[in-house]
Amino acid sequence: MSVQERKQRERAERERLIVATARELAEQQGWDAVTTRRLAERIEYSQPVLYSHFRGKREIIGAVALEGATEMAAALRAATSAADGPRTRVTALARAYLEFAARNPAVYDAMFELDGGLAFANEDTPPPLKDAFAALLESLGEVAGDGVHPALFTEVFWAALHGLATLTRAGRLPPEHTEPRVELLVARLAMV
Amino acid sequence: MSVQERKQRERAERERLIVATARELAEQQGWDAVTTRRLAERIEYSQPVLYSHFRGKREIIGAVALEGATEMAAALRAATSAADGPRTRVTALARAYLEFAARNPAVYDAMFELDGGLAFANEDTPPPLKDAFAALLESLGEVAGDGVHPALFTEVFWAALHGLATLTRAGRLPPEHTEPRVELLVARLAMV
């Protein structure tokens, strides 16, 4: 059985390599540059190997998105756990969210802009995505205000963050005034 | 000169046909289905004709985006002019914005998700885009609150609407609770 196990290990290792390479390439040159040929060349295998791991390019994007969701959840929790008081936590959360989006644009795209073939907002949603939303909910739920459902509040706050992140990165909003925008958002939405 | 004028008119007419057809095809089957070949076939001309009007597919998307911006500005103004009182106006504005995005998904994509090669948030921004932002500013500026720059407030509110629109349409947010989300957003952000 040891032989099979070794092969499985190597296969899993190669799969990680594919995802990591795709992510790296996307961050360096954008998702348009992530073609199956270039990706295959970088991992030093031929194209069809990719298709023995993933159904297609789409699933590779999805894998990057899941990886990103895990990291984002961790980043959000790290930022909020260092802050005390609901208000400070929400501000830290908002800043961490936007910073994650700005520093990992390709990953953020994989999560929210591109089609990675992932299910959202239903029972088939993969755990990392649910957990990322949970990380938001943890800090945002406590400032939802009386009579407002925490999940609903989280959705609205999240949408605002997502809007700021995407519009800024796409050049629709000048990037200079990010900080005052965050402050305004927190000041108005969060009920201390 | 009459001959030249007629030709110019016909050319302009054909250009409108291209844009309208691209938009129609995109709304019917998504932007992925808008290929230069299919588009050429629908307007009953050959592919290269498209390139005598536009530099490439990108510019066609940009043209659809501009058309959409004009319509959106009109829709927003129509919705707000029928409401009296700042608070009612803002609610009407938010609903109109989200409805426009939901009813014209391909146009909304052309405006904000796809690359139409348009300049944003600087002096080169085409008039229709500036005007659409102005339409937002007209109603949102009056509820910015004391000491808050109207443009900054508009950016934040707009980002929130954009986030709701895109996340909902991409299946990231369940579409059922759109109305309470809008109400929460207006209740918190707008200072009556």
Next chain:
DNA sequence: GTTCGATCCTAGCATCGCTAGACAAGCAAG
């Protein structure tokens, strides 16, 4: 050592955006 199955690669398909160069239609000059 031989067989056989898993693994991987070469080669190719259909389609994409875009362009060069041939061709025809229509106008101006003789």
Next chain:
DNA sequence: CTTGCTTGTCTAGCGATGCTAGGATCGAAC
């Protein structure tokens, strides 16, 4: 009316894309 030229359009093709079929190769098992 014919000739020549400009203007407009089309056919054909390039390189690149995602994806796949079918053959070659390699290693494990008897």
